[in-house]
Amino acid sequence: MTQSTSSSSVLQTQISFRAMLPDDLAQAWQLSKDLAWPHRLEDWEQMFSLGNGFVATTSENTVIGTILWWAWGPQAASLGMIIVSPAWQGHGIGRQLMTLARQALPGYRVHLNATSVGVPLYEKTGFHSTCVVAQHQGNVSTVPLIPLPEGCRMRPMGSADLSAICAMDTAALRMNRSALIELLMNDGRGILVDSEKGILGFSFCRKFGWGQVAGPVIAQDPAFALPMLAYWAGTCAGQFLRVDIPQDETVATLLDQWGLLRVGSVVSMTTEPTEIISSQADAPSCFALCSQAFG
Numbered sequence: 390m391t392q393s394t395s396s397s398s399v400l401q402t403q404i405s406f407r408a409m410l411p412d413d414l415a416q417a418w419q420l421s422k423d424l425a426w427p428h429r430l431e432d433w434e435q436m437f438s439l440g441n442g443f444v445a446t447t448s449e450n451t452v453i454g455t456i457l458w459w460a461w462g463p464q465a466a467s468l469g470m471i472i473v474s475p476a477w478q479g480h481g482i483g484r485q486l487m488t489l490a491r492q493a494l495p496g497y498r499v500h501l502n503a504t505s506v507g508v509p510l511y512e513k514t515g516f517h518s519t520c521v522v523a524q525h526q527g528n529v530s531t532v533p534l535i536p537l538p539e540g541c542r543m544r545p546m547g548s549a550d551l552s553a554i555c556a557m558d559t560a561a562l563r564m565n566r567s568a569l570i571e572l573l574m575n576d577g578r579g580i581l582v583d584s585e586k587g588i589l590g591f592s593f594c595r596k597f598g599w600g601q602v603a604g605p606v607i608a609q610d611p612a613f614a615l616p617m618l619a620y621w622a623g624t625c626a627g628q629f630l631r632v633d634i635p636q637d638e639t640v641a642t643l644l645d646q647w648g649l650l651r652v653g654s655v656v657s658m659t660t661e662p663t664e665i666i667s668s669q670a671d672a673p674s675c676f677a678l679c680s681q682a683f684g
Contacts, residue, residue: 404477406485409442409455416452417444420472427598427631428470435576436470436682439568443489445473445482453477456486457682458494462565466494468501469682483507487514498661500564502681508656516658522678523641523654526599526631530648535619537582538612543620546579546591554581554591561607561673562684563661569683580620582613590673592617597680600629606677614676615643622647633678640676655681 409417414437418430436457445454453474460466468490473482491499491514502522503511537543546554551574555567573579577595581588590608594601603621608614618640622630632649634640641651678684 403448404453404480404482405446405448406443406489407446409437409444409457411437413442413444413452413455417442417455417470417472420452420455420474421470423474424472429598432597433470435572439572441493442470443486445477445486454482454486456490458490459569459683460494460497461569462559464497465562465564466497466499467564467682467684468499469680471501471507483510484514487511498659500657500659500661500684502655502678502684503658504655508658511658515660517660517663519657519659519663521636521654522633522657522681523636523651524631524633524681525641525644525649525651526629527648527650527652529622529626529628529630531646532623532626533619533643533647534623535616537616541582541584541589541613543580543582543616546574546581548574550581550588550591553588554579557588557591557673558605558607561675563672564684566683569679573679580617582608582617589613590617592621592677593679594621594624598631600631601625602631602633602680604633604677605675605679607673607675609673611639611676614674615640618643618677619647622649633681635675635678637676657684 414433418433421428440457440459442457444452446452455470455472457470458466458468555570558570559565573593577593579593581591583589590613592606594603606614606617630649632644
């Protein structure tokens with residue numbers, strides 16, 4: 390046995406995997422801070438409140454790896470916050486965390502947003518790419534106004550709208566995220582666009598990371614989505630705002646004009662067959678994610 394093989398074996402014996410506990414969140418937050426991710430401890434607590442997770446720990450119970458997962462109904466789930474401490478990378482920790490999460494979700498179609506480094510690992514475990522998600526952020530420099538089509542109005546969201554909003558979100562993403570939508574209604578600000586035909590789109594804005602994040606933005610058409618994005622940019626004028634969008638040049642150009650520049654991107658991936666995804670042509674669309682973790 391070579392010295393490097395011996396050292397690797399010793400490291401492997403020091404690594405344990407178990408379910409994430411609330412007491413792990415402070416260490417998980419520190420891991421994300423070490424990678425310059427913007428998440429606050431409150432963001433970790435919110436994400437964990439809706440899902441489950443696993444951690445990798447050393448013999449001293451130091452958290453060196455994390456993964457969170459959320460089951461959205463009986464068939465669809467998403468994974469996020471997949472982190473391995475840089476000092477412990479290269480020992481299969483990320484792969485084992487992914488295996489544990491997938492084992493906890495038998496038969497589910499699973500979605501995630503991956504960094505370019507993570508894409509090869511996920512492709513080996515049955516995921517394929519669907520689109521690029523662009524991360525735009527900055528201090529809003531202008532207060533734009535985009536008019537709605539005639540006969541439409543924008544109004545604050547109310548509790549009576551919950552069921553219709555959840556139905557639209559499910560139609561757009563094919564995941565029942567009712568628990569997430571209800572949390573956003575309680576913790577954030579929500580608006581919708583409607584007409585005599587009913588609700589045509591909705592969106593949220595809430596505290597996250599270094600400021601505010603706008604999303605999700607779900608709508609039947611860009612004509613309803615863009616005015617909602619403009620509304621959030623206007624209410625956050627001079628403040629830090631983040632928006633994660635499925636790559637779209639029209640939306641990206643507007644965000645750039647508002648001072649929200651593209652600073653990075655991730656790759657959306659899923660285990661769902663491509664032909665099923667492409668068959669949803671008449672469904673509402675997602676114009677901005679809730680977050681890269683939630684989708």
